[in-house]
Amino acid sequence: xDGNRARLPDGTYIELVAxxxxxxxxTAIMAMSFLGVAMLVTSQTPDPALTILxxxxxxxxxxxxxxxxxYRRRAMDPALSAETARYLQQRFAAAYFAFALxxxxxxxxxxVVAAPATHMAIVGPLFGYGAGVAAGLSMRPWISVPSMxxxxxxxxxxxxxxxxxxxxxxxxxxxxxxxxxxxxVLARYRQATTEITRRQLFATLARSDHLTNLPNRLSLxxxxxxxxxxxxxxxxxxxxxxxxxxxxxxxDRYGHPIGDALLKAVSGRLQGLLRHSDFASRTGGDEFxxxxxxxxxxxxxxxxxxxxxxxxxxxxxxxxxxxxxxxSIGYSEAAGADADLDRLIAQADEAxxxxxxxxxxxxxxxxxxxxxxxxxxx
Numbered sequence: 001x002d003g004n005r006a007r008l009p010d011g012t013y014i015e016l017v018a019x020x021x022x023x024x025x026x027t028a029i030m031a032m033s034f035l036g037v038a039m040l041v042t043s044q045t046p047d048p049a050l051t052i053l054x055x056x057x058x059x060x061x062x063x064x065x066x067x068x069x070x071y072r073r074r075a076m077d078p079a080l081s082a083e084t085a086r087y088l089q090q091r092f093a094a095a096y097f098a099f100a101l102x103x104x105x106x107x108x109x110x111x112v113v114a115a116p117a118t119h120m121a122i123v124g125p126l127f128g129y130g131a132g133v134a135a136g137l138s139m140r141p142w143i144s145v146p147s148m149x150x151x152x153x154x155x156x157x158x159x160x161x162x163x164x165x166x167x168x169x170x171x172x173x174x175x176x177x178x179x180x181x182x183x184x185v186l187a188r189y190r191q192a193t194t195e196i197t198r199r200q201l202f203a204t205l206a207r208s209d210h211l212t213n214l215p216n217r218l219s220l221x222x223x224x225x226x227x228x229x230x231x232x233x234x235x236x237x238x239x240x241x242x243x244x245x246x247x248x249x250x251x252d253r254y255g256h257p258i259g260d261a262l263l264k265a266v267s268g269r270l271q272g273l274l275r276h277s278d279f280a281s282r283t284g285g286d287e288f289x290x291x292x293x294x295x296x297x298x299x300x301x302x303x304x305x306x307x308x309x310x311x312x313x314x315x316x317x318x319x320x321x322x323x324x325x326x327x328s329i330g331y332s333e334a335a336g337a338d339a340d341l342d343r344l345i346a347q348a349d350e351a352x353x354x355x356x357x358x359x360x361x362x363x364x365x366x367x368x369x370x371x372x373x374x375x376x377x378x
Contacts, residue, residue, distance in 0.1 A: 008193065008197075009197055009200060009201075010081075010082040011196075011197075011200035011203075011204070012193060012196045012197045012200055013082055013085060014080050014081075014082055014085045015196050015200070016139045016140060016192070016193070016196070017075065017085040017086075017088060017089045017140070018075045018076060018080065018085070019139040019140075020068075020075070020088075020089065020092045020137065020139070020140060020143075021068055021071060021072040021075040021076065021088070021092070022072075022136075023068060023136045023137070024065075024068050024069070024072065026132045026135075026136050027061075027064050027065055027068055028065060029132075030061070030125075030128070030129060030132055031058075031061035031062070031064065031065060033124075033125050033128060034057055034058070034061055034103060034106075034125060035054075035057075035058055035061070037121050037122065037124070037125050038050075038053075038054040038057060038058070038106060039054070040118065040121060041110050041114050041118050041121070041122065042054050044114065044115060044118060045110070045113055045114045045115065045118070047109070047113045047114075049109055049113075050106065050109055050110060050113065050114075053102055053105055053106040053109060054106065056102045057099065057102040057103055057106055060095065060098045060099035060102050060103075061099055063095045063098065063099070064095045064096060064099050066095075067091050067092055067095045068092070071088050071091060071092070074088065075088050078226065079226060079230070089140070089143075092143070093140075093143045096137075096143055096147055097143075097146065097147060097150065100146075100147040100148075100150040100151040101150050101151075103125075103129065103151050104150050104151040104152065104153070104154045104155070105154065107122055107125070107126055107151070107154065107155045108154035108155045108157070108158045110122045111155055111158045111159065112158055122155075123155075123170060123174075126151070126152055126155055126174060127174075127177060129148075129151055129152070130148055130151075130152055130177055130178060130181045131181070133147055133148050133181065133185075134148070134181040134182075134184045134185050137185070138184065138185040138188035138189055138192070139188075139189060139192055140189075141185050141186055141189045144185050145182050145185060145186075148178060148181055148182065148185075149178070152174055152178050153178070155171075155174060156171045156174045156175050156178070157171075159171030159174065206218065207219035207222070209281075209282040211260055211263060211264065211282070212263055212264055212267035212282050213267070214267050214270075214271075214280055214281055214282045214288075215279060215280075215281040215282075216281065216282065216283075217281070217283055219281065220281040220283070220289060220291070220341070221341055223279055223291070224291055224339075224341045225341075227277070227291060227293045228336055228339050231293060231294070231336035231339075232336055234335060234336065235293070235294065235295070235335070235336040236295045236298070236301075236333055236334070236335060236336070237291065237292065237293050237295070237333070237334055237335075237336055237339045237344070238291075238292040238295065238300070238301035238304070238331050238332065238333045238344075239289060239290070239291055239292075239331065239332055239333075239341070239344035239345055239347075239348050240289065240290040240291075240292065240301070240304070240305055240308070240329050240330070240331040240348060241287070241288075241289055241329065241330045241331070241345060241348040241349045241351075241352045242287065242288040242289070242290065242308065242312075242327050242328070242329050242352075243286065243287055243327065243328050243352055243356065244266065244286035244287075244312070244325055244326070244327050245325060245326035245327055245328055245360050246324075246325045246326060247259070247262070247286040247325055248286075250262060250323055250325065254318075254321055254323075258318055258319060258321060258323075261318045261319070262316060262318060262323060262325070263282070263286065265316050265318065266288075266312055266325075267280070267282065267288075269311045269312060269314075270288065270290065270308065270311075270312075272311075273304070273307055273308060273311055274290070274292075275294070277293045277294045278290065278291060278292045278293060278294075278304075279291055289345065289348075290304070290308065292304055295333075298333075301331050301333055301364070302331075302362070302364065305329045305331055305362045306362065308327065308329060309326070309327055309329060309362060312325065312326065312327045313325070313326050313327070326360065328352055328355055328356050328360040328361060328362070329352065329355075329361075329362045329363070330347075330348045330349060330350065330351030330352030330353070330354070330355060330362075330363050330364075330365065331348050331351065331362075331363075331364055331365065332344045332347035332348040332351065332364070332365035333364075333365075347365040348365060350365060351363040351364060351365040351366075
């Protein structure tokens with residue numbers, strides 16, 4: 001189960017999952033509190049079941065800490081995908097549920113067999129646990145709410161099994177605080193998801209081309225910098241500058257709505273060609289930039305340019321009109337350590353202008369001259 005995952009945008013979901021791994025301090029405090037109380041109670045109550053639960057609970061608390069420490073850097077990675085976030089959340093939830101179950105059993109068992117003098121120490125961690133979960137895990141209610149129920153309800157039931165009114169009152173207080181904690185979790189979750197989704201939407205709009213939904217110039221730079229940071233110094237990055245051939249006559253003949261639909265179709269074909277590590281950006285009018293990373297050999301840039309040219313040259317059927325266009329492409333390459341977006345775009349654009357002046361086609365940037373790799377009819 002993954003809560004309301006299906007209804008959440010990826011960006012919102014990822015941010016909510018990442019929040020789980022900012023809980024190192026409260027997780028450590030809860031682990032130490034449990035161990036301290038468990039050692040106190042078991043030292044005064046020679047009960048084998050309590051001892052077993054203390055050992056198991058300590059192991060589960062250690063597992064919770066290990067999960068947070070092991071995956072927190074990965075969870076905070078700006079490039080975290082929804083699939084990876086789901087994997088991290090499952091690991092976190094498994095450790096969290098395990099501790100909640102053992103902690104709940106220990107507390108309930110201790111309430112039954114331990115001396116009354118220790119009951120105050122036993123109840124204290126329950127209130128602390130509920131408050132900590134409500135404060136730290138409200139972003140993922142499908143983890144926090146069951147955890148609170150598993151950990152606290154057994155002790156409520158045990159408290160109500162006593163005839164003493166003090167124990168009944170303790171059970172009532174636990175139930176009231178549990179209900180309040182659950183209500184707080186759900187309210188904070190609804191508010192947080194609304195705010196995060198709105199912020200993510202505004203950020204996406206600010207970084208996307210309004211027509212094609214491709215990254216715009218701002219997003220192009222951000223994603224390029226991220227690619228350079230992830231690539232090794234020996235990796236090669238290529239930047240392709242595209243300019244559509246015969247687009248203006250289409251716009252003039254059929255009108256801007258058809259021209260806009262054509263640009264969307266071109267964008268779709270570009271996205272269909274690219275690997276997950278590559279991306280396309282619309283930089284204005286009928287101009288696009290493609291960033292190619294993780295190249296295995298020197299000829300990959302030329303191969304991609306040719307695939308792009310062939311894909312765009314295939315006929316389009318838009319509102320009953322059969323339309324054919326082409327594209328001219330200039331590209332430039334650089335090692336990851338030396339990759340500079342402005343320089344690569346300037347070089348690719350120089351190659352593009354050179355090949356356009358010769359009738360269109362594909363050209364690789366050369367420092368001294370522009371050598372056509374493939375001539376295409378404009």
